[in-house]
Amino acid sequence: MPKKILIADDSKEIVSLIASRLKANNYDVIVANDALQAFTKAIREKPDLILLDIKMPAGGGIGVLENLRTSTETSIIPVIIITAFPSEEILQKVKELRVSGFISKPFKADDLLRKIRKALGEVSKGEGS
Amino acid sequence: MRFKGGIREKVALIEKQEEIFSQKGYLENIISSMTDTLIVVNPDSTIRAANKAALDLLGYKENELIGEPVKNIFLQEEEKLGKYFPGIIEQGAAYNIDLTLLTKQGKAIPVSFSGTVMREGEKITGIVGVARDMRQITAMISDLEKKKRDLEERNKDSIRMQKAMLHIMEDLQGTEDELKRANKELQKSDQLKSDFVSMVSHELRTPLTVTREAISQVLDGVVGEISQVQRDFLSMSIEGIDRLARLIDDLLDISKMEAHKVGVKREWVDVVSLAKAVSSDFGPAFHSKGLEIRYNFPMDKVEVYEDKDSIIQIFVNLISNALKFTQAGYVEISVIDKRDVVEYAVSDTGIGISEEDLPKVFGKFEQFGLEAGSREGGTGLGLSISKGIVELHHGKIWVESELGWGSKFTFVFPKYTAKKMIEDGLEKAIQYGEPLSVLIFNIKKLDTACDQDIDKGKGDLIINNLEKIIRGNFHRKEDGVIKEGHAILTMLPDTNKYNAILVLRRIYNILWDYLEREKLSERIDIDYQAIVYPDDGENEKELFSRIESVLNVNKDKIS
Numbered sequence: 277m278p279k280k281i282l283i284a285d286d287s288k289e290i291v292s293l294i295a296s297r298l299k300a301n302n303y304d305v306i307v308a309n310d311a312l313q314a315f316t317k318a319i320r321e322k323p324d325l326i327l328l329d330i331k332m333p334a335g336g337g338i339g340v341l342e343n344l345r346t347s348t349e350t351s352i353i354p355v356i357i358i359t360a361f362p363s364e365e366i367l368q369k370v371k372e373l374r375v376s377g378f379i380s381k382p383f384k385a386d387d388l389l390r391k392i393r394k395a396l397g398e399v400s401k402g403e404g405s
Numbered sequence: 406m407r408f409k410g411g412i413r414e415k416v417a418l419i420e421k422q423e424e425i426f427s428q429k430g431y432l433e434n435i436i437s438s439m440t441d442t443l444i445v446v447n448p449d450s451t452i453r454a455a456n457k458a459a460l461d462l463l464g465y466k467e468n469e470l471i472g473e474p475v476k477n478i479f480l481q482e483e484e485k486l487g488k489y490f491p492g493i494i495e496q497g498a499a500y501n502i503d504l505t506l507l508t509k510q511g512k513a514i515p516v517s518f519s520g521t522v523m524r525e526g527e528k529i530t531g532i533v534g535v536a537r538d539m540r541q542i543t544a545m546i547s548d549l550e551k552k553k554r555d556l557e558e559r560n561k562d563s564i565r566m567q568k569a570m571l572h573i574m575e576d577l578q579g580t581e582d583e584l585k586r587a588n589k590e591l592q593k594s595d596q597l598k599s600d601f602v603s604m605v606s607h608e609l610r611t612p613l614t615v616t617r618e619a620i621s622q623v624l625d626g627v628v629g630e631i632s633q634v635q636r637d638f639l640s641m642s643i644e645g646i647d648r649l650a651r652l653i654d655d656l657l658d659i660s661k662m663e664a665h666k667v668g669v670k671r672e673w674v675d676v677v678s679l680a681k682a683v684s685s686d687f688g689p690a691f692h693s694k695g696l697e698i699r700y701n702f703p704m705d706k707v708e709v710y711e712d713k714d715s716i717i718q719i720f721v722n723l724i725s726n727a728l729k730f731t732q733a734g735y736v737e738i739s740v741i742d743k744r745d746v747v748e749y750a751v752s753d754t755g756i757g758i759s760e761e762d763l764p765k766v767f768g769k770f771e772q773f774g775l776e777a778g779s780r781e782g783g784t785g786l787g788l789s790i791s792k793g794i795v796e797l798h799h800g801k802i803w804v805e806s807e808l809g810w811g812s813k814f815t816f817v818f819p820k821y822t823a824k825k826m827i828e829d830g831l832e833k834a835i836q837y838g839e840p841l842s843v844l845i846f847n848i849k850k851l852d853t854a855c856d857q858d859i860d861k862g863k864g865d866l867i868i869n870n871l872e873k874i875i876r877g878n879f880h881r882k883e884d885g886v887i888k889e890g891h892a893i894l895t896m897l898p899d900t901n902k903y904n905a906i907l908v909l910r911r912i913y914n915i916l917w918d919y920l921e922r923e924k925l926s927e928r929i930d931i932d933y934q935a936i937v938y939p940d941d942g943e944n945e946k947e948l949f950s951r952i953e954s955v956l957n958v959n960k961d962k963i964s
Contacts, residue, residue, distance in 0.1 A: 287611055293618040300627040331607070360610040361657065368880070382614040382650050385621050 280304045284314035285329035354395040446532045464509035480505035515539040655786040662793040701739035722787040723751040731755030752813035758806040767792045823889040842905035844895040847932035905935040
């Protein structure tokens with residue numbers, strides 16, 4: 277059964293592009309355009325992985341993340357943060373909130389897919405971190 | 406004359422006479438010892454008497470003056486005198502009239518004349534006057550007046566100087582205010598620039614991401630087949646976007662450096678293996694260009710307490726430049742331990758840099774030696790960023806090059822020591838009036854038999870691990886953890902003694918847990934102590950001597 281990935285980013289173009297890429301790689305996709313949507317869809321659909329833009333308005337990505345981590349149903353879902361620039365604070369926060377990894381914009385598709393596979397435990401032989 | 410009365414009356418009379426004589430003598434004494442001149446004038450304006458002082462002053466003998474008209478001894482004309490004396494008679498007295506006496510020799514003596522009328526009952530019997538010699542006083546007065554004028558002059562001068570100083574101080578204050586304002590403006594503008602650039606770079610990344618991913622998906626065939634020509638065009642687009650992304654990264658670096666916002670995160674790193682790792686990443690690129698990579702590492706291992714990422718960034722910049730500008734030959738990478746500094750260098754047998762271009766090499770957006778738009782073009786900011794990083798670490802970077810021969814880029818970083826860390830921390834603590842705590846963990850090996858089991862290599866490993874554990878417990882940028890021989894020092898700014906001891910105990914427990922897990926708790930002991938400013942030392946000297954004595958306690962047992 278294909279894995280389900282929730283994409284949460286306030287840019288509709290990025291969401292649709294990533295969705296297109298993921299679908300081409302046999303993943304099912306759920307989309308969200310703001311923090312509230314992201315959280316409610318995560319609770320409802322229980323995706324296998326969440327791709328989360330850290331700088332979303334209305335609570336922002338960090339808010340969603342904190343909420344995901346405190347609610348039992350979602351606390352174990354692996355999260356990969358999408359960020360324009362990984363600052364010290366973000367790296368620190370990311371460590372504290374047990375994020376599986378982060379990817380910075382603009383990204384190369386290979387990197388993104390590799391990180392997703394790793395977070396989902398799909399790392400095959402020969403692939404490093 | 407026959408006295409009426411007896412002996413008693415006679416004696417009384419004689420006694421009375423004697424008394425009178427004695428009084429007279431007494432009075433005469435007074436008059437003759439006076440230093441001021443005393444003159445008695447008859448109603449007809451002749452001199453009746455003059456005391457010794459008067460005679461001495463005027464240079465006359467008594468018989469020369471008595472009976473002479475008083476006007477003879479005055480310079481002033483009779484008319485003038487005539488003014489004063491009737492006045493004295495009318496008023497009964499006059500004081501401090503400025504007159505001038507005339508001596509026998511004709512010398513004029515300014516005096517201050519005071520006179521009173523003598524009466525016997527209603528009748529005026531004369532005038533008695535005292536003339537005070539005003540010469541000295543006049544001299545003193547004119548001297549004083551001169552001094553007064555001088556003082557006034559000097560006062561004027563001093564007032565002028567004070568005014569001038571005030572002006573200078575106002576100017577200085579004005580300048581200081583201006584400087585402060587300018588500095589605030591600069592800081593604000595630095596902040597604005599950095600915020601602005603951060604904002605802009607963030608804003609740029611999103612459309613960049615969209616564009617790149619869209620093109621990438623077309624290229625990868627996700628949305629359908631494409632022709633070769635389409636593939637070529639789209640490949641060009643993607644390269645342009647990647648370049649743009651690198652440019653934004655570089656701009657962000659520079660803006661952060663210029664806003665002085667870059668922090669330095671240090672850790673123990675073997676820079677020789679670091680250099681090897683970075684250059685081996687370039688292996689394939691070198692290979693495809695047919696270039697050789699050479700190494701010059703006099704020591705196999707050089708451990709420094711440094712910011713790994715900074716060194717990597719500089720090496721990447723220099724090696725990629727060398728690769729770019731070298732068509733044949735080799736690129737040599739060296740790391741040399743020079744006691745107080747470590748010297749890193751990247752040299753190549755490339756096209757070199759002309760003399761006129763040399764000074765521009767570290768400037769922004771300078772790119773020479775390559776055709777515009779060539780595939781290998783960089784952002785032109787790499788060296789400028791490297792220079793910024795080097796300067797942030799108080800190091801130096803320079804280039805030696807000759808056109809046609811090649812180039813050598815060298816950069817040095819001063820070695821960071823525990824001493825330097827504490828010096829820096831203490832400087833700030835004193836400046837801000839904050840406490841500073843230095844926690845010392847002395848790793849002691851119990852002596853005798855156990856020592857042989859723990860050879861130096863393993864000992865180093867244990868200390869490194871302990872250091873890592875300690876560092877993992879401190880997250881503030883300003884906290885420093887650094888090993889010093891067999892001890893690990895932790896510097897915690899703005900931490901008082903009470904808190905330092907709490908932290909000390911907590912960390913000690915964590916370290917002990919580790920030793921137990923590794924089954925080392927039998928063989929290794931840890932001493933711990935906190936040395937705090939200002940409690941344990943009010944200045945650098947005192948603090949360091951305390952720290953050294955704690956560290957030295959350990960030294961005797963190790964060897």
